[in-house]
Amino acid sequence: MHRITVIGGGFAGLTAAITAAEAGAKVTVYEAHHTLGGRARTAEEPYRTNEGPHALYSGGPHWAWLRQRDLIGPLAPIPPLEAARLRLKHHGALRRTPPFAMLNLLRRSARQAPVDVDFMTWAEREAGEEGARAAAHYSAVALFHHDPGSLSAAFVQERLRRATKLPPEAHYPRGGWATLIDRMAARAWNLGVRIETLSRVDTLPTDTPVVVATSLDAARRLLKDDSLTWPSGRTALIDLAVRTRRGDAFAVSDLDSPGWLERFTAQDRSLAPAGEQLIQGQIPIAPNESRSAGVARAERLLDMAFEGWRDRVTWRRESVANGRTGAVDLPGTSWHERPAVDRGAGVYLAGDQVAAPGVLSEVSFNSALTAVSLALGRRNTLDLKQA
Numbered sequence: 126m127h128r129i130t131v132i133g134g135g136f137a138g139l140t141a142a143i144t145a146a147e148a149g150a151k152v153t154v155y156e157a158h159h160t161l162g163g164r165a166r167t168a169e170e171p172y173r174t175n176e177g178p179h180a181l182y183s184g185g186p187h188w189a190w191l192r193q194r195d196l197i198g199p200l201a202p203i204p205p206l207e208a209a210r211l212r213l214k215h216h217g218a219l220r221r222t223p224p225f226a227m228l229n230l231l232r233r234s235a236r237q238a239p240v241d242v243d244f245m246t247w248a249e250r251e252a253g254e255e256g257a258r259a260a261a262h263y264s265a266v267a268l269f270h271h272d273p274g275s276l277s278a279a280f281v282q283e284r285l286r287r288a289t290k291l292p293p294e295a296h297y298p299r300g301g302w303a304t305l306i307d308r309m310a311a312r313a314w315n316l317g318v319r320i321e322t323l324s325r326v327d328t329l330p331t332d333t334p335v336v337v338a339t340s341l342d343a344a345r346r347l348l349k350d351d352s353l354t355w356p357s358g359r360t361a362l363i364d365l366a367v368r369t370r371r372g373d374a375f376a377v378s379d380l381d382s383p384g385w386l387e388r389f390t391a392q393d394r395s396l397a398p399a400g401e402q403l404i405q406g407q408i409p410i411a412p413n414e415s416r417s418a419g420v421a422r423a424e425r426l427l428d429m430a431f432e433g434w435r436d437r438v439t440w441r442r443e444s445v446a447n448g449r450t451g452a453v454d455l456p457g458t459s460w461h462e463r464p465a466v467d468r469g470a471g472v473y474l475a476g477d478q479v480a481a482p483g484v485l486s487e488v489s490f491n492s493a494l495t496a497v498s499l500a501l502g503r504r505n506t507l508d509l510k511q512a
Contacts, residue, residue: 127151128333129500132326132347135163137475137489138338139309140187143194144497145336146316154318157325161310163339164449165486167301172403172440173396174364177269177450178387179302180295182287185483187490196308199299201393203375210375210391212430215259217381219429224380226256227263230282231289238278241457245274258380260285265383267484269358269450271409273383280454287484300395329472334500338475338493341464342448348472353464355478356455357448361419363406366397366440367431373402374430379422383409386426401439404431416445451477451485460488466495473499 127150131142134156142152160166168174181188181197191197212219229235229252238247244264248257261274267284270276287294298305313320326347329335337344345353377386390396390403397403406423410416420443427434452463463480466473473496477485481492 127501129153129336129497130155130330130333131336131338132329133163133338133343133475134158134161134310134320134322135338135489136165136306136309136486137477137493138163138336139306139313140490140493141336141338141475141497142313142318142320143309143316144494145501146313146318148497148501150497150501152313152316152318154313154320155324155326156320156322159323161320161322162303162306165302165306167303171398172364172366173301173303174403174405174442175302176444176446177360177362177407178266178295178297178389178405179486180297181305182294182484182487183296184287184290184294185487185490187487190490191305194312196305196312197298198304198308201297201299203293203392207375207388207391210373212374212377213263213380214377214426214429215380219374219377223263224255224259226252227259227380229256230260230285235282238282240277240279240454240459242278243275243456244278244281247278248274262380262383263378264288265409266378266385266407268383268453269360269407269409269446270453271359271383271411271414275455277454277456277458279459284484297389297392299393301393334471334473336473336475336493336496336500337468338489338496340449341476341478344474344476348468350468353474355452355463357478358446358450358453359410359412359414359448360446360450361406361408361410361416361423362444362446363408363420363423364440364442365404365406365427365434365438366401367404367434367437368439369400369402370432370437372432377426377430379426382422384422384426386423386430404434410445416443419445451488452479466492467499471500473497 264285408419410419475493479492
């Protein structure tokens with residue numbers, strides 16, 4: 126029987142643990158915190174917030190894997206009336222429809238964007254400056270980067286298409302991502318996985334293959350490998366609970382600069398007490414930009430879309446997600462150039478900044494399957510996905 130050690134009990138770590146245990150391995154998971162989940166933790170009641178939206182994209186590979194194992198659980202669908210309240214800020218005003226030029230970039234017949242050119246340069250040739258800038262800023266909902274137009278055109282185009290697909294691919298587990306993590310943890314326990322929380326690992330074990338399913342920063346320190354770096358985003362997050370008012374927007378996308386507001390209780394009333402709504406603002410900020418500057422931009426969007434919100438606030442929290450929103454690919458790079466899963470000597474990486482395809486959490490999933498496949502000496506992950 127194979128023995129595998131997994132360091133990190135977040136989405137990637139639990140995916141690796143379940144996959145390895147299903148293949149017959151004896152697995153131990155070490156998690157430094159007292160709870161599992163990593164960045165997929167959900168705050169406790171009464172306001173159940175995540176660090177970012179944490180959507181599951183139904184077009185991704187993990188959707189079928191999770192569904193096959195009955196791990197997705199109840200979802201929180203967006204009511205049609207709420208979906209109709211999506212607003213787009215363009216030229217300083219809220220609108221219901223995007224600029225026509227932006228639609229040219231969303232057509233299925235649109236040409237495949239190149240890897241080695243930045244998105245703005247390519248998109249301007251395809252749709253003009255106005256359409257290119259609006260599309261770049263809208264794509265921030267799946268990028269969390271302050272300047273999406275500077276990134277690889279192919280990288281941004283894939284996320285733009287996924288974020289604007291109809292019907293929407295994004296789905297939200299009812300009760301927040303903690304409910305998904307709880308189901309994954311229960312599955313791991315039932316498979317015999319040993320899970321040790323409050324167990325920080327400072328030295329790698331040498332008697333088993335090791336899957337390091339931590340942030341890239343933590344992996345760099347643990348492995349003492351300065352090459353483990355890759356660009357990511359920096360995002361100001363503002364969470365608000367406000368008293369309910371009819372007519373509030375469901376979501377607001379800023380097409381003048383990257384930014385997104387979403388009223389998550391529109392689809393999931395369990396996230397806040399009765400009579401209150403839970404809103405999150407995600408405002409990408411530059412490396413030298415302060416959190417307060419990002420929060421100020423969020424407040425200006427709130428002023429436009431949530432009338433009288435300042436007088437309705439019952440709870441508020443602000444934070445910055447720095448390098449915690451997944452990899453972004455600069456022109457001339459793709460996921461192939463990110464830090465490799467196989468680090469040699471029986472050590473494998475899993476996480477959202479690792480060399481694996483996909484959007485957002487799909488990268489963590491794909492890298493976890495690849496890591497386990499390599500640790501078990503298999504050539505591909507197809508049999509693990511279907512196990």
